[in-house]
Amino acid sequence: MQAQLIAVDWGTTSLRAYKLAEGGHVLEQRSLAAGIMHLPVSPRVIRGQACSNGFELAFDEACGDWLDAQPDLPVIACGMVGSAQGWCEVPYLDTPANVATLGQALHAVRSLRGVDVHIVPGVIERSRLPNVMRGEETQVLGVLHRLAGEAGSDLLIGLPGSHSKWVEAADGCIVHFDTFMTGEVFAVLSEHSILGRTQQRGGAFDEAAFDRGVQVALSREGESGPLSTLFSARSLGLTGELSATAQVDYLSGLLIGHELSALANTQRRRRNDARLPSIILIGNAQLCNRYSRALNACGFANVTQAEQATERGLWQLALAAGLIASR
Amino acid sequence: MQAQLIAVDWGTTSLRAYKLAEGGHVLEQRSLAAGIMHLPVSPRVIRGQACSNGFELAFDEACGDWLDAQPDLPVIACGMVGSAQGWCEVPYLDTPANVATLGQALHAVRSLRGVDVHIVPGVIERSRLPNVMRGEETQVLGVLHRLAGEAGSDLLIGLPGSHSKWVEAADGCIVHFDTFMTGEVFAVLSEHSILGRTQQRGGAFDEAAFDRGVQVALSREGESGPLSTLFSARSLGLTGELSATAQVDYLSGLLIGHELSALANTQRRRRNDARLPSIILIGNAQLCNRYSRALNACGFANVTQAEQATERGLWQLALAAGLIASR
Numbered sequence: 001m002q003a004q005l006i007a008v009d010w011g012t013t014s015l016r017a018y019k020l021a022e023g024g025h026v027l028e029q030r031s032l033a034a035g036i037m038h039l040p041v042s043p044r045v046i047r048g049q050a051c052s053n054g055f056e057l058a059f060d061e062a063c064g065d066w067l068d069a070q071p072d073l074p075v076i077a078c079g080m081v082g083s084a085q086g087w088c089e090v091p092y093l094d095t096p097a098n099v100a101t102l103g104q105a106l107h108a109v110r111s112l113r114g115v116d117v118h119i120v121p122g123v124i125e126r127s128r129l130p131n132v133m134r135g136e137e138t139q140v141l142g143v144l145h146r147l148a149g150e151a152g153s154d155l156l157i158g159l160p161g162s163h164s165k166w167v168e169a170a171d172g173c174i175v176h177f178d179t180f181m182t183g184e185v186f187a188v189l190s191e192h193s194i195l196g197r198t199q200q201r202g203g204a205f206d207e208a209a210f211d212r213g214v215q216v217a218l219s220r221e222g223e224s225g226p227l228s229t230l231f232s233a234r235s236l237g238l239t240g241e242l243s244a245t246a247q248v249d250y251l252s253g254l255l256i257g258h259e260l261s262a263l264a265n266t267q268r269r270r271r272n273d274a275r276l277p278s279i280i281l282i283g284n285a286q287l288c289n290r291y292s293r294a295l296n297a298c299g300f301a302n303v304t305q306a307e308q309a310t311e312r313g314l315w316q317l318a319l320a321a322g323l324i325a326s327r
Numbered sequence: 328m329q330a331q332l333i334a335v336d337w338g339t340t341s342l343r344a345y346k347l348a349e350g351g352h353v354l355e356q357r358s359l360a361a362g363i364m365h366l367p368v369s370p371r372v373i374r375g376q377a378c379s380n381g382f383e384l385a386f387d388e389a390c391g392d393w394l395d396a397q398p399d400l401p402v403i404a405c406g407m408v409g410s411a412q413g414w415c416e417v418p419y420l421d422t423p424a425n426v427a428t429l430g431q432a433l434h435a436v437r438s439l440r441g442v443d444v445h446i447v448p449g450v451i452e453r454s455r456l457p458n459v460m461r462g463e464e465t466q467v468l469g470v471l472h473r474l475a476g477e478a479g480s481d482l483l484i485g486l487p488g489s490h491s492k493w494v495e496a497a498d499g500c501i502v503h504f505d506t507f508m509t510g511e512v513f514a515v516l517s518e519h520s521i522l523g524r525t526q527q528r529g530g531a532f533d534e535a536a537f538d539r540g541v542q543v544a545l546s547r548e549g550e551s552g553p554l555s556t557l558f559s560a561r562s563l564g565l566t567g568e569l570s571a572t573a574q575v576d577y578l579s580g581l582l583i584g585h586e587l588s589a590l591a592n593t594q595r596r597r598r599n600d601a602r603l604p605s606i607i608l609i610g611n612a613q614l615c616n617r618y619s620r621a622l623n624a625c626g627f628a629n630v631t632q633a634e635q636a637t638e639r640g641l642w643q644l645a646l647a648a649g650l651i652a653s654r
Contacts, residue, residue: 129548129559130566163558178551179558181520185512188519193511221456224505224589225552227582231490231506232456239457255554262551 003027004324006063006073007314008117010081011135012037016310017062019073024315026308028066034058036080036087046112055087056112067113074323075111076314078120079135082107087117092124092132096173099141103320120317123174131179135310136165139282142313143306144172156267156277158295160287162187166263178266180259183287185226186252195230195251198237200244205286207293209246213253214294217261226258256290260298278302282309330354331651333390333400334641335444337408338462339364343637344389346400351642353635355393361385363407363414373439382414383439394440401650403641405447406462409434414444419451419459423500426468430647447644450501458506462637463492466609469640470633471499483594483604485622487614489514493590505593507586510614512553513579522557522578525564527571532613534620536573540580541621544588553585583617587625605629609636 001021009016013035019028034040039054046060067073082090090107106118122134136159143157159165162183168176190196216222216229233251236242242250267276279300281288288305295303318324328348336343340362346355361367366381373387394400409417417434433445449461463486470484486492489510495503517523543549543556560578563569569577594603606627608615615632622630645651 124566126566128546129543129556130562130568131558132562132565178555179562180551180554181557182554184520185516185554185557188515189512192515192519193508216456219455224507224593225585226554227507227509227512227586228505228589229456230508230512231458235457235459235506238459239451239453241457258552259554262555266551 001025001027003066003070003073005315005318006066006075007311007318008059008062008075008077008081009079009135009138009310009314010077010086011035011079014038015058015062017066018311018314019066020311020315024312026311029311030062032058032062034061036083036085047114049112051112053112055081059111059117060113064113067115071113071115073115074118074318075115076106076118076120076318076321076323078138078310078314078317082119082122083134086119088119090119090121092134093121095123095125095177096170096175097123097137098171098173099145099316099320102137102141103317106317106321106323118318118321118323120314123177125177131177133165133177133179136167136177136282137174138313138317139306139309140167140169140174140313141316142309142311143280143282144169145312145316146306154275154277156263156279158279158281158291160281160283160291164259178263180262182255182259186255189230189251190248195233195247198234198244199247199251201248203245203248205290206246206249209242209249210253210290211293211297213250213255214257214260214297215253217254217257218297222258222261226255229254229258252290253294256294257297260291260294260300264298264300276300279304281305328352328354330393330397330400332642332645333393333402334638334645335386335389335402335404335408336406336462336465336637336641337404337413338362338406341365342385342389344393345638345641346393347638347642351639353638356638357389359385359389361388363410363412374441376439378439380439382408386438386444387440391440394442398440398442400442401445401645402442403433403445403447403645403648403650405465405637405641405644409446409448410461413446415446417446417448419461420448422450422452422504423497423502424450424464425498425500426472426643426647429464429468430644433644433648433650445645445648445650447641450504452504458504460492460504460506463494463504463609464501465640465644466633466636467494467496467501467640468643469636469638470607470609471496472639472643473633481602481604483590483606485606485608485618487608487610487618491586505590507589509582509586513582516557516578517575522560522574525561525571526574526578528575530572530575532617533573533576536569536576537580537617538620538624540577540582541584541587541624542580544581544584545624549585549588553582556581556585579617580621583621584624587618587621587627591625591627603627606631608632 040057043052108116367384370379435443
């Protein structure tokens with residue numbers, strides 16, 4: 001199969017590049033640590049020009065040989081590469097946003113190779129507490145395309161991570177989303193707070209400790225919120241009820257439990273319906289497994305995980321932008 | 328007036344020593360940075376003996392000249408000095424605890440000077456999520472003594488800090504308390520998370536930004552909890568609605584607002600009464616002022632601040648222990 005598109009998922013800590021053929025079929029893929037906060041720094045000559053721009057260097061490292069072999073391949077990229085700290089700041093598009101509106105708003109950066117890199121805008125929902133995302137919109141579009149119109153109001157798309165996103169869609173449009181800083185709060189508390197001092201990290205996933213944390217978040221005591229229950233990760237250690245190795249996954253379950261308990265309450269209120277929506281998760285498989293466990297504990301009965309959401313989303317956006325032709 | 332007692336408030340980051348006369352009157356006081364995590368390290372000769380024990384060195388620095396002048400002065404100390412990382416671990420006393428039970432459970436450490444340092448135990452409330460405190464119990468006793476039996480079930484004593492404590496008392500006993508890690512969460516998020524990257528710190532207290540954060544925590548959106556609202560400290564910056572200097576106090580108001588909103592809900596539920604209790608705050612005046620503002624916004628109408636709670640509590644405990652005689 002002939003390559004038709006280079007698709008790049010370029011986030012804060014990593015860069016993933018895909019060479020795609022007809023239908024978004026993945027011919028080859030690569031993963032580099034060259035996220036926008038970890039760009040290469042050693043100057044190099046690219047196509048006869050001395051270059052010290054980290055974005056050019058990372059792009060060349062990831063895709064240079066593909067473009068040497070096929071210089072007319074179109075290139076599309078999503079994620080933090082379009083942020084104020086990225087290669088070029090691409091303004092957010094307002095909700096509701098779909099594959100057509102986003103595909104028509106790609107922003108081209110001309111690389112040293114003479115190739116345009118078409119950057120996908122992020123999405124903003126303007127409200128009293130505005131919400132933004134960059135990269136997740138593309139993954140959501142990849143999932144929505146697969147559902148081919150079957151996505152109704154009984155569906156919620158979850159993207160667990162440092163900043164988890166929960167996205168509601170209607171008629172192929174991203175209409176509303178929320179952000180929870182659960183992953184980053186977990187990381188800074190483990191690394192920099194008193195809770196980390198008694199944790200012993202690096203062991204296998206302790207399912208029982210994780211489930212216990214989730215149950216505490218869902219309990220009567222959990223109604224006081226994470227600022228209150230957090231201290232139990234320490235006090236249960238002091239009383240010998242939680243081992244040093246169990247504390248990490250207990251804290252993880254506690255925070256994810258608080259996130260999902262709030263999510264369930266909000267969903268019931270917004271829908272005015274006790275039934276909870278179906279969930280499709282996108283992201284790191286281990287993290288999605290944790291979220292699946294906790295979602296089930298919170299009463300979300302129908303939880304599935306999506307595959308290849310990013311590359312599918314980028315393919316659809318490239319089609320909508322006319323970078324490639326649909327046959 | 329003749330000195331009768333040396334009272335020491337010895338916490339994680341600082342040590343405060345008081346020379347007290349009849350009735351707990353403060354003759355002299357000192358503040359050192361020699362908290363149990365910041366002890367002196369340079370060996371010194373104390374009463375003819377070479378010494379490299381940080382606790383001995385700090386104690387001698389704080390109180391040596393007082394004891395030189397009056398070697399028979401009794402010494403009492405509260406706080407983290409009695410923790411597993413302290414001079415000597417003193418087991419927690421269970422709730423309910425009062426000045427008599429705590430005063431009878433002081434633990435003496437013989438210092439190099441031959442003087443006993445009588446350490447006050449902390450208090451533990453054993454429940455599904457156990458709670459512990461060390462030092463705060465003494466401050467609470469200082470306040471309860473001043474109230475002289477007037478403290479009823481309509482009173483809540485608050486001790487804002489890295490780990491805020493909210494204490495319920497009955498008949499002079501500490502009967503229940505909760506912990507919120509608000510102060511430490513604020514610190515680690517400001518110093519180590521993405522929220523800190525856009526904050527400009529060091530300015531004067533921005534009351535409007537603080538109040539705005541409190542209002543968000545109390546709003547409909549706030550019901551999703553701090554893991555969700557936290558992201559607004561960033562997104563409101565991205566949309567230009569919150570300046571870099573305002574972000575610090577907005578985050579502070581947001582977290583304190585979530586703490587106090589949860590506290591108000593829990594109090595209403597526990598008392599089965601829509602009316603909220605009176606509040607007495609103990610602690611750093613600037614922080615207590617922030618809590619007063621937020622408590623008022625949450626509907627707590629009667630909020631006062633206590634003075635000299637620690638030295639009064641230590642005096643009462645020394646009386647109860649018979650270290651000094653009441654005249």
